[in-house]
Amino acid sequence: MYRYILRRSVSGLLLILAVSLATFFLMFAGGDPATRMAGESGSVADIIRIREAYGFDRPIILQYLSWLGGFLTGDLGRSLYFDLPVSSILVERMFTTMRLGACAILLAVAIGVPLGVAAGCHPNTKIDRFALLFAVVGQAMPTFWFALLLVIAFSVTFPILPSSGLDSWKHYIMPMVVLSYFAAPAIMRLTRSGMIGVLDTDYIRTARAMGIVPRKVLMKYALRNALIPVVSLAAAQFGYMLAGSVVVESVFAIHGAGRLAWESILRSDLPVIQALVLCFSLFYIVLTFLADVVNAWLDPRMRIS
Amino acid sequence: MTAAPVASAVGAKPIVTRILPRWRQHTGFMLGFSVLVVFALMAILAPLLAPHDPYAQDLMSRMRPPVWMEGGSWDHPFGADQVGRDYLSRIFYGARISLFVGLCVTLLSCLIGTTLGVAAGYFGGRVDTVISFLITARLAIPVVLVALAVVALVGSSLQVVIAVLGLLLWDRFAIVMRATTQQIRSADFIVAAKVQGASHLQIVVQEILPNVVNNLLVVATLEIAQAIVLEAALSFLGIGVPAPTPSWGLMIAEGRADVFFDPWLITIPGAFLFVLVLATNMTGDGLRDLTAPEGRNR
Numbered sequence: 313m314y315r316y317i318l319r320r321s322v323s324g325l326l327l328i329l330a331v332s333l334a335t336f337f338l339m340f341a342g343g344d345p346a347t348r349m350a351g352e353s354g355s356v357a358d359i360i361r362i363r364e365a366y367g368f369d370r371p372i373i374l375q376y377l378s379w380l381g382g383f384l385t386g387d388l389g390r391s392l393y394f395d396l397p398v399s400s401i402l403v404e405r406m407f408t409t410m411r412l413g414a415c416a417i418l419l420a421v422a423i424g425v426p427l428g429v430a431a432g433c434h435p436n437t438k439i440d441r442f443a444l445l446f447a448v449v450g451q452a453m454p455t456f457w458f459a460l461l462l463v464i465a466f467s468v469t470f471p472i473l474p475s476s477g478l479d480s481w482k483h484y485i486m487p488m489v490v491l492s493y494f495a496a497p498a499i500m501r502l503t504r505s506g507m508i509g510v511l512d513t514d515y516i517r518t519a520r521a522m523g524i525v526p527r528k529v530l531m532k533y534a535l536r537n538a539l540i541p542v543v544s545l546a547a548a549q550f551g552y553m554l555a556g557s558v559v560v561e562s563v564f565a566i567h568g569a570g571r572l573a574w575e576s577i578l579r580s581d582l583p584v585i586q587a588l589v590l591c592f593s594l595f596y597i598v599l600t601f602l603a604d605v606v607n608a609w610l611d612p613r614m615r616i617s
Numbered sequence: 618m619t620a621a622p623v624a625s626a627v628g629a630k631p632i633v634t635r636i637l638p639r640w641r642q643h644t645g646f647m648l649g650f651s652v653l654v655v656f657a658l659m660a661i662l663a664p665l666l667a668p669h670d671p672y673a674q675d676l677m678s679r680m681r682p683p684v685w686m687e688g689g690s691w692d693h694p695f696g697a698d699q700v701g702r703d704y705l706s707r708i709f710y711g712a713r714i715s716l717f718v719g720l721c722v723t724l725l726s727c728l729i730g731t732t733l734g735v736a737a738g739y740f741g742g743r744v745d746t747v748i749s750f751l752i753t754a755r756l757a758i759p760v761v762l763v764a765l766a767v768v769a770l771v772g773s774s775l776q777v778v779i780a781v782l783g784l785l786l787w788d789r790f791a792i793v794m795r796a797t798t799q800q801i802r803s804a805d806f807i808v809a810a811k812v813q814g815a816s817h818l819q820i821v822v823q824e825i826l827p828n829v830v831n832n833l834l835v836v837a838t839l840e841i842a843q844a845i846v847l848e849a850a851l852s853f854l855g856i857g858v859p860a861p862t863p864s865w866g867l868m869i870a871e872g873r874a875d876v877f878f879d880p881w882l883i884t885i886p887g888a889f890l891f892v893l894v895l896a897t898n899m900t901g902d903g904l905r906d907l908t909a910p911e912g913r914n915r
Contacts, residue, residue: 323750330754338766348770448902452895454846456853457869457887464880548756555759559850573762574854577769585766592759600757 316608316615324601331593332383336376338589339582344368348580349392383590389583393576398587401572406591408478409557409568415484416491417550424496425542428503429535435508443504447497455556459490459563476565487564494556495549502545506538540611547603551596639907646903652896660712668694669703671710671863676701683881695885699871704882707863708889714864715845715893718779722844723837725783730790731833735821737791738798748791755788761850769856778857782844793836797829831908838901842894849890865890 339345346362347354354362363369367378382389388398431443466486467475474483510516511534519529557570565571569588576584608615640646659666675697682689683696683704695704737748767781801807802825810820849866851857858864860871865886872882 323753326750327754327757330750331757334754334758338763338770448895448898452842452891452898454849454866454887454890454894456850456866457883457890460869460873460876460883460887463876464883468877468880551757552759555762558761558765559854562854574765577765577856580769585762589759589762589766592762593757596757596759 313608313615317605320601320604324597327597328594331597332380332590333376335586335590335593336379338586345582379586383587388587391576391581391584393579393581393584398583401584402569402587402591405567405569405572408566409554409561409570412478412484412487412566412568413491413550413554413557416488416553417495417546419488420492420495420499420549421546423492424499425503425539427496428500428542429507429530429538431500432504432507432538433511433530440504443500447500450493450497453493455490455494456559456563458493459486459560462486462490463563478564478566478568483564487560487566490560491553491557495546495553498549499542499546502542503538506541507534510534510538536610540607543606543610544600544603547599548596551592551599554595555592643903643907645899646907649896649899649903652892653900656712656893656896657716659709660716663706663709663713667703667706667709668692669706671702671706672861674700674702680875680879682879683885686881696881698868698882699875704868704885707868708865708886710863711865711868711886711889712893714775714858714862715848715890718775718782718848718858719841719845719897721779722782722786722848723840725779726785726787726840726844727790727833727837729784730787731794733787734791734794735798735825735829738795739802739817739821739825741799741802745795748795752788752791752795755785758785760785761847764847764851765854765856768851773856773859775858775862778848778851782847786840786844786847789836789840790833793832794829797832798825801825801828831904835901835905835908838897838904842897842901845890845897846894 344359346359346366346368349362349366367375379389386399388402390396391398391401394401427443427446431440434440462473463475463486466473473485474480475486477483478487516529516534519533520526554569557568558574559570560566561568561570562574569591573585573588575581576588678693678697679701680699681693681697681701684691684694686696689696693703693705695708697703698707733748733751737745764778764781764785768777771777771781807820807824810824815823848857849864849869852864852866853870855870858867860867868886869883869890872879872886875882
């Protein structure tokens with residue numbers, strides 16, 4: 313087990329290195345960053361001064377190493393727009409997004425898993441078709457349109473929910489529903505197919521033949537095995553959801569990391585964008601790492617392969 | 618010297634001839650595919666179908682509601698937007714943008730993903746390790762965020778949106794192609810081709826590709842849907858296809874300010890987007906059911 317965790321951490325660290333490299337070069341996607349920062353009215357002298365001030369005149373590899381070194385010590389650079397350290401802006405925003413995302417993924421699991429179990433236990437029945445419809449509609453629904461539809465329904469036609477901000481529990485309902493409906497279909501489908509696969513195995517047939525109460529067969533033997541792949545999926549979905557918060561936060565005017573990313577992109581505030589991309593990637597890497605560890609604990613076979 | 622005939626033994630017959638007998642029975646596929654055909658016709662025939670120029674502004678008919686609402690007229694069946702452009706015409710031309718972006722992005726990402734996936738599956742070993750690492754790294758990168766950032770930095774235009782999405786969305790192709798190639802790499806017909814002295818390129822093109830084309834088609838269909846949604850999302854956030862291009866995502870963004878009084882500005886383009894993505898997904902799911910080996914006995 314420890315060896316598995318060790319091996320998995322090494323590949324995780326390599327992954328972080330690769331992603332940080334990609335994120336760093338994002339800065340150069342739009343050409344010379346100094347020219348961009350100087351703006352249209354900037355003179356050649358301005359550009360040269362910016363280059364020196366921000367260290368753009370150093371070899372690229374040195375720039376990368378100092379940026380990465382700063383990141384590791386908690387110095388994420390300085391926002392060009394706010395003229396404040398990026399970390400001071402980021403932490404609170406990230407917290408908002410994480411809280412919303414955590415609520416949403418819990419809701420998605422709470423809907424997706426029971427629905428998937430019900431559909432998997434009774435394939436080709438009414439409940440299965442309902443679950444399939446739920447998934448197919450959810451996977452085709454663009455998040456931003458769904459969010460606006462909810463606003464039209466519950467803030468305009470029947471004004472019972474607030475359409476923007478995050479001040480009370482009522483504000484959480486619509487963004488949570490939108491984000492969880494984005495993640496729930498995949499969780500439902502995987503639970504369903506896992507359930508169908510497990511119920512067909514010899515050990516379940518044996519357990520049933522031995523006369524163990526069907527409920528216990530389902531809960532103790534089938535569900536545990538069917539849920540192993542769902543753990544990884546839910547972790548990955550949580551990561552995507554955080555990154556997808558750009559859209560939802562811009563619709564509901566929530567001051568989270570997603571909205572900050574969108575605003576920073578509009579202002580070309582590169583240090584903030586880089587820090588956000590790297591943070592979201594880091595979350596994803598850490599989440600999938602944790603999911604793998606949980607799975608290795610649930611399923612001993614994974615530790616060997 | 619080639620070993621082409623061997624490939625057909627595994628079932629490389631064209632996809633259509635194998636589906637034809639059973640396709641009618643698959644309601645989801647039939648429904649999705651028919652709707653997709655309608656949308657494609659809409660996109661191709663947009664200049665003939667559209668009652669007005671999608672760019673022509675007419676201040677007299679500003680914010681004219683659709684025909685089924687009070688104050689609507691048949692002159693503008695879906696109403697007219699904030700500057701009096703005919704909404705129906707913009708919807709028709711919007712189908713062009715969506716399908717064009719969907720197809721181009723998929724073509725580009727298919728090329729990248731299939732090359733990587735087949736190489737990883739066919740060669741295995743170190744090549745596989747490196748490519749698998751690339752796939753994992755790509756999965757860790759937040760697509761929407763990076764696409765937004767790059768499009769904003771490079772400057773938004775249709776070409777940039779297509780290039781950026783195409784360079785980001787190859788992961789599913791690579792994963793599926795790697796797995797499928799791994800399954801058949803040690804099959805007899807591949808070994809036979811090797812014994813006959815076929816080069817790696819010959820084996821990949823003549824033996825492997827014909828056998829993975831079904832899976833490729835399924836992934837491509839689902840990927841078209843994803844590209845369409847992402848283009849709409851980027852345009853909705855104001856960093857995709859630039860105005861005044863009639864993109865459905867952009868139309869929804871422009872209607873946002875009037876969400877309280879004229880929600881139809883949002884519901885109409887959104888409904889078209891939803892139905893197009895739904896139909897594409899249903900076609901892809903149907904193709905998988907009809908071509909997947911485990912689905913054949915059903």
